Amino acid sequence: MRLQRPGGRLRGVDASIRQVVAIGPLPMLLVGPDGRIRAVNAELERLFEYPPGALEGELVEMLLPEAVASRHPELRAAYARVPTKRRMGRGRDLHGRTRTGRVLPLELGLHPFEEGGETHVLVTAVDITERKRDEERVRTAIDAAASSMILVSPTGTIELVNPA
Numbered sequence: 001m002r003l004q005r006p007g008g009r010l011r012g013v014d015a016s017i018r019q020v021v022a023i024g025p026l027p028m029l030l031v032g033p034d035g036r037i038r039a040v041n042a043e044l045e046r047l048f049e050y051p052p053g054a055l056e057g058e059l060v061e062m063l064l065p066e067a068v069a070s071r072h073p074e075l076r077a078a079y080a081r082v083p084t085k086r087r088m089g090r091g092r093d094l095h096g097r098t099r100t101g102r103v104l105p106l107e108l109g110l111h112p113f114e115e116g117g118e119t120h121v122l123v124t125a126v127d128i129t130e131r132k133r134d135e136e137r138v139r140t141a142i143d144a145a146a147s148s149m150i151l152v153s154p155t156g157t158i159e160l161v162n163p164a
Contacts, residue, residue: 049098083112
């Protein structure tokens with residue numbers, strides 16, 4: 001990770017915070033209150049197929065599918081009003097878009113923190129492509145079964161029924 005952008009340091013982010021992002025074991029990026037990427041690690045650059053340093057200073061929306069990117073600034077503004085640590089992606093589909101246009105299913109972790117009087121968000125990203133593929137395989141096998149199957153949760157909610 002580059003600690004400085006050409007022409008000077010990105011405002012509002014301490015070098016030690018940027019170093020934490022750089023050594024994080026998961027794909028991570030730090031987003032400033034203006035929606036610009038302040039720091040990113042090599043794992044995230046690899047996941048999104050960007051060369052080192054290409055994402056810093058860019059709007060985070062460049063990592064989103066076009067259908068979501070246009071309304072994302074609105075979602076960022078709503079989050080900024082009540083920034084909370086949370087996981088995103090369980091129970092609904094979230095996607096990222098790579099430099100080559102490939103769409104990735106993701107789970108995200110949002111971790112807001114104050115730096116220089118402004119709220120920044122540390123974002124961790126987990127590629128769930130394999131999990132989605134495995135879920136589809138299981139669903140295909142269940143749907144192909146000749147016997148009737150039903151999956152009921154511990155609370156009694158029907159979660160899955162096969163065609164048989």
